[in-house]
Amino acid sequence: MNRTLPAELATIALLAALLLPGLAWSKASDRNQPMTIDATSSDCSMAGDNGKCRFTGNVVIVQGTLEIHADTADVMQKNGEIDRVVLTGKQAALKQQMDDGTMMNAHANNMDYNIHTETIILTGDYKVESERGTNAGQRMVYNTRSGNMQSGGDGTRVRTVIQPKNKAAAAPGEKK
Template sequence: MNPMLPAKLASITLLAALLAPGAVWAKASDRNQPMNIEASFNDCVFTDNGKCQFRGDVVITQGSLEIHADTADVIQRNGETERVILSGKQARLKQQMDDNTWMNARADNMDYNVNSEVIILTGNYNVESERGTNAGQRMVYNTRTGAMQSGGDGTRVRTVIQPKNKAPTASGDKK
């Protein structure tokens, strides 16, 4: 085994974690806002352990968060939302970060586990922010820690990391 391989893998993993434009930097105030869900149809069981399915041009908003999907399943456990499963060709998510930049994501399926704060994007996913992009077939992203894993399933992953912004030129400054 190449002795440099673990160091290279650690560097790539660190860069990917720094790049990952996810909810770990999402506007903290969004979680305290009401969630609004609009759809063409819903089928809900309003119990402590129920499920609501929304179908047809589903739009979910909560603060700066905006989601569009063909379907959304909201699963409750003990009166609290446990999972949200979004699907479509493609489901889209947009959210403002605490630094006022925007993150955009799309995938055929997004499965968010509220308790573990892990979102799994599958099917031609693409995540974009000012920091860069990441695209592939499957990404597991921990919004609490910022840890991200993608690929490893025989498919390719594409990551683009934008250069750090340079200071503005001083062309207008007097010397």
């Protein structure tokens, strides 16, 4: 019987709990701020309270401390509410201040955020960074409500770097 399995599971659980640099703790007040979308062009098709808007060309979305840059943003609406946002680009980028004041940055070729399930799927050379660490790979599914993160498992590699909780000051000439 392999006695290291529980230790490996504990390590994986610890990584998942510590690593994802705070998407679950994104600045809560941002959700109550107006959203501004700037783009080269837009094409909206609305049928009552349902429809889709496609924004293309140097898309910039700002909502509170949240700032997104993408080549294309598809914003889907159901029953008068934003339901899903799909961002694409080489690479789409997202940055946001967390409730604790730290910053989180994410980059991916595709970001698919489902508002109702509170799940974001990052695909295509994604990387999520914060002061606590980084996670990079080809595909990650992250539940912003529960903090559950799943990455890899598709035959590609995942790289996780966890920073020490109390970083010591780097010696002169060393990179921090």
